[in-house]
Amino acid sequence: MVESNLNPNIPTKAKATEHPRRPKEPILIIEDKKENQVLLEAICKRIGMETEIACDGKVALEMAAKQPYSLYLVDLMMPVLDGRSFIQEQKKREPNAVFVVQTAIDQTDEIIEVMKLGVYDYLLKPLHVEIVADRLEKALEYVYLKRMESVLIDEESKELKSQLEWLNYKESHRKTNEINSELHSILNLKTTLMQGSGLGSMSTIIDSIQQMKVDSGNGYLVNKEFWDLLYENHEHNISMMKGLDHAVDVIQTDTILKSTKSENLLQILPTIIDSFSKEINEKELKVNLPIVKQSVYLDLDIESLKLALYEIITNGLKYSKRKSHFDIFVTFVDGYFCLSAKNNIIEDEYAKQLTQFEKKLVEPFYRIHPPVESFHSKEKFSLGLGLTMVDFILHRHNGMFFIRNAIDHTTEVKADCIIAEIFLPIQNNKGTKHE
Template sequence: MNEKRVLLAEDELVSATYLKDCLSALGYKVTLANDGKQALEYYLENPFPVIITDYEMPGLNGAELIQELKSEEIEPVIFMLTSHIEPKLIVNVMKLGIYDYLVKPLEEQELSIKLKRAFEYYEMKRIETITKRERQLRLEGHLEWIQWKEKMVGVGEFNRLNQNLFESLKNSFCQGAGFGALVTLLKLVSDAKVKEGDHYKIESDLMELIQINTEMAEKALKMFADIDLIVSSPMQFEEISCENFYEQLGMWLKEIKPLLDLKAQQILISDPKPNHSKYKISYNVFTMQNAFKEIIINACKFSEANSKITIVTNVEHDWFKCVVYNQPVVNADGTYGVPMQYENLIFEPFYRLSKNVFDEYGTLDFGLGLSYVDSCFKKHEGKLSVHNVVDHSELSEKPVTKVAFQFSLPAYKI
């Protein structure tokens, strides 16, 4: 998450204005709260990586605000703002569990150094939290698979009336649970077979499952072959200006226009920036086209009907950056978009957040599309990131949660 957002809780107008101006000059996006209660409301509405709070404020003071913030799942990096330098007070402030303290009047250089380190620390803690959650999800998923497999092996004869079992198997194949489930299916076939002369008779439902799995496996193997080709084979690259690459993206978008009509969606793309003509990238046309289309089709599949998908491009710090924003449908667990613990997992083979199958889009829906995208950008020495953002620009009473999918490619001056 590259947002340089700071929440400032300060009730003294002069001090608040000065500090906000200093932070803005350093490149930070500052939200000012007049007291602790307002600061907490702002934070709960859209969590901030870094918070600077005064110690003495009306209503909810600095210490009380910190206690509320410490109960959050991912704690922000907190600075305490104080005009006192007594050792005893400083010790008491640090015992609250804050990251550091700032003594008025502030020096801009000191502020710059401390804020830079604070954001680095926040990102480190955030990655650590994601890693722990991923580990837990993997263990839970593995345990569920073992329990399900043991249950299926002990089923015995296939019972046509056991619709739960049938639906479980059908959904398992359609949702990309993995080729390991094939072993369970074959065991069921073995248990349910009836010998008639030189032939075996099996349930038609089981035969349909085998046919479904065969088709899915063929598509999956084709995708595996494409990914392997990217990873293990030399790739031919050609240079193109960022200006022309921007136009290329527009052409690819036109090719998938029929898919937008399925849910009456629109795509809005930002205007090309003046510096697009001053930089170039190296890319493989075929794999990049497939990867870009996969990103956009994913945005279409998992977006609300009649919604807009926004694409913003820019060249900065020697990178061509493209961010795709979409308004996601609600997940099965009531969450929206890509929860933090899944930001890396979704790029792994067979991992899917949604359990739906989108036949109308003609996609595999086996959890391999983003693995292809990931392999493509690694070959291009590019970068990928995906996370939820809160959009306050929509004309609605409440801010809207959107998914931001960003890819970056190395850019070189022409």
Template sequence: MVESNHPTNTSVSKTDHLRRPKEPILIIEDKRENQVLLEGICKRIGVSYEVAENGQIALEMAKKKPYSLYLVDLMMPVMDGKTFIAEQKKIDPRSVFIVQTAIDQTEDIIEIMKMGVYDYLIKPLHVEIVADRLEKTLEYVYLRKMEAVLIDEESKQLKSQLEWLNYKESRRKTNEVNAELNSILNLKTTLMQGSGLGAMTTLIDSIEQMKQEEKGNYLIPKEFWDLITENQDHNKSMLQGLNQAVDTIQTHLNLKKVSSDALLSLLPELVKEFKNEMDEKELKVNLPVVKQTVTLEVDLESIKTILYEIFTNGLKYAKPKTNFDIFVTFVDGYFCISAKNNLIEDEYAKQLLHSEKKLVEPFYRIHPPVENFYHKEKFSLGLGLTMVDFLLQKHNGMFFIRNAIDHTTEIKANCVIAEIFLPIQT
């Protein structure tokens, strides 16, 4: 018997669906009462599912289409759960399994986990426990799928990145004057955009044309003075940012060996720090689920600065009412943290498609300044990502920012991914 169903629970938000894999769960269970229980739980949490009576039927179904995970009863006729898991792993070693068992002995549980299953459930099944385990496992499957997409994207981008690095080095050696000129022009553009010096110049010119003299004093409209005061705050912020950049460049880094867990523990702190900005844009930050720990050689204060800048840029330019996702991957001896935000579809996005690599250059901007974010920026004048690149080089690491297409959801979405690579220590 094969049954299928699609979620009808309207209480599950659209965002939750986007955080899950597209493929249905395959319930492999011979007893009808347990099938009904598991079907009800799937409907409750809003995920699609299909049902197979035994391992043999499930194996045939799995050959025809992919499933997000397999919820397997160990004791079944025709083909039991252990045999199904062994056969399915031959077909797809990356398959994810949750097993159901009535055995509650430590030794037996260890043997079950050695089969390569993700989790287990002890019978009799409890609705709340099963729902919680399914939610967590689906999140894990989604994140692992995103990890695979990122690794594939990284492989495709590697040649382009190497060509860019070679181009930068050749330009530095053969065309230093033009490089200096471009930096100056980019700085000029940044200074003249938004609030700050450009706006201050315009205000002063306007006041010069409108000013009136009375008893030896100039009269200035209140709204002009308020704008001058506001722009003065921006100018102070820019000067502080420049000072911060100089201090960062001159600071000696104290690299120490720490676990990757220590680095990842900085992420929840940053989420709290940007809570107001996230609430204002209705953004949801999703942090990584990482089971592997490695050793890194880092200066944690500098790493916090790097992550702060990644959050600043990611949240500042994120499309409202979307997710800001943080992922961890392990690529060719590097510990990689990737931050992904959805791209706002506008004219600046089109320019970004052609100029993404330049974003690590000093003073280079695509988007105009985001005024309500200036108070959160440690660096000014477009120096934030430049400092990220600089600090990662001091760690013998790398920084890349690029466009990508998110294929993990039903609706494909253009996104921007910022990646930091830190060498894993042995």
């Protein structure tokens, strides 16, 4: 049943080619009523998607065996083979298939039973054009992200050996008393800064003031421009000192691991992203957070992990290409909970040199771009210590941290990107829960 005031001749908003972050395959509409077929086909055309139609579940299974589809839009009540039976059979053939179902029964128990089938979303009849279009857009984005995860998992498996070799290299060179070693390095750096070494810009300004100062009798007159520069440098130095103090606190504070559900960790992400709303808007970035239905237990110190996530997001956002996507996604790899953040590389002169510089390095990643001043006030640490602290925090969680250059195969044109990943061991003795 459809609303009588809806016009099936809905104007097309965009072609599918204008949506690079979208699957190319058509949507398979599985619906026995002609009026619903016409309406759904028109809505799909409106959002730029091709469609094919099956009049029942049996025909749909035959069609799905011959070619792939981006997702399945399924009516639950049909002759020959109903929607439930189709979903159950197709899931056996295509475990990662995405289903959106239609139902006229607006009852909680019925909806719960529908969602237990493992569908992505449901639509209530009578169908509303705007609601259906919006739900389909979100479902297509979900399909895209799921496929991106699959591509990246394949890529990770190829690089896992080299990453583990690098991890073993690091571990073999750790000093016995690693905390004291890292703490002393930071304290020495802090002492050096306080003694004046490395504060070249401030020293230059002071030298200039010394040469240009005017004796006014009771004191000196200082040019406003020089004073403003001096005070700006002073604020930067104070910020650096605070960052070093923060790093010392993190290293000296005991890490207390508690059994925690993975969703509690993921709930931190929106708050962190919101704190960068100004910077995200200025760079016109589209941020995609993970959609995770599986829950596992992790041993976490939630406050220190929150700090690690903040640093990873800070690092990714500040080096993201303008008008690009910043994606955060979750995978489960060989007993590990893996959270990854991907940003596209800024295309400039620095990026052109990236490949030749990387060949000279032992580590699998090197950031060649200079600091981004617009993010200075957002950074918790200074002097490039942020990712070092992430590595330290993950080591205390018996986990791993990697950041590497990669090729993004999920866009219309292959693009260089950076992927930062944290691996946390899943506590199998606590079991897992699927929601």
